[in-house]
Amino acid sequence: MHRLILMRHAQAQPSAPAGGDEARPLASIGRSEAALMGRALAERGLKPDLALISSAVRTRETWEQMHDSFGDVEIRYEPALYNAPSDVIRRLVENCEEEAGCLLVLAHNPGVHVLAVEYLTESAASPAVLDRMAGGFPPGAAALFTVDVAGRCTYEGFLTPRSLGAQ
Template identity: 40%
Template sequence: MDRLILLRHGKAERDSASGDDFDRRLDGRGAVESAAMAERLADLGLIPDLVLVSPSARTRETWAAVAPAFPNADFRVERALYHAEESTVREMAEAAGETSGTVMIVGHNPGLQDLAIRLLAEGSAPQTLVARAHGAFPPSAAAVFLFDAAGRPSYDGLFLPKD
């Protein structure tokens, strides 16, 4: 894997009709902000080869909103990404990266935010960036990292909606 894009799902409804967190859907703002973030990433040339998507309703709807910006990306729904901890997200990204140059994960906090903070620290990012990621990783936020041949991360962008 040369690049990893961590994309948090868009803003979701507070409660689902079923009462189950898994079934929470995007609200109108979530779909718009997710699509805008995808366009922003694509405009910067940050285009995934493979997208791994949590199976929840809000992450699948986020993928549906961002997919038009990445028409050539392959995608897979991965059950293990539903509320995955940072270590699971990283393991899945690294495994996918064995055959894909740029991997995107569409998932949930706190796992995505925790992984972004860890990768910033491992890549010796300035403390101001680490603090920024600690402070907020809202819905539709994206963190992007490059990886060298030894698998060491370096910061490539932190994008917040309406940034």
């Protein structure tokens, strides 16, 4: 793997008609934000070979809005990603190191945010980058990393729907 995209699902409804938290769908703004993020990633040459997606409705719907921007991508719905802590997400990433040139992990906070900060700390990212990430990981955000041959992640960028002009 040479690239990693850690992404939080887009804006979801505050509740689900039935089924609890895992069944919460995207809000209408979330659908447009997800499509915007898909286009932005593709325009930057960030096309995943493999996407690991939480089994929650809102993450699956985020992917549905994004996937047309990427073409053919292997998809794995991972129940273990639902509200997973950073160590579980990290383990799933490490297990895919040999399978994809570019891996997208589409999951939930706080796990995605915590793992992004861990990678930044491990790679001795600048204080400015750490400060930016300390500001939170909003819905639809994606942290972008370059991965070296030893599996170390180095910060490449941070995109949010708002930074791309979403309202």
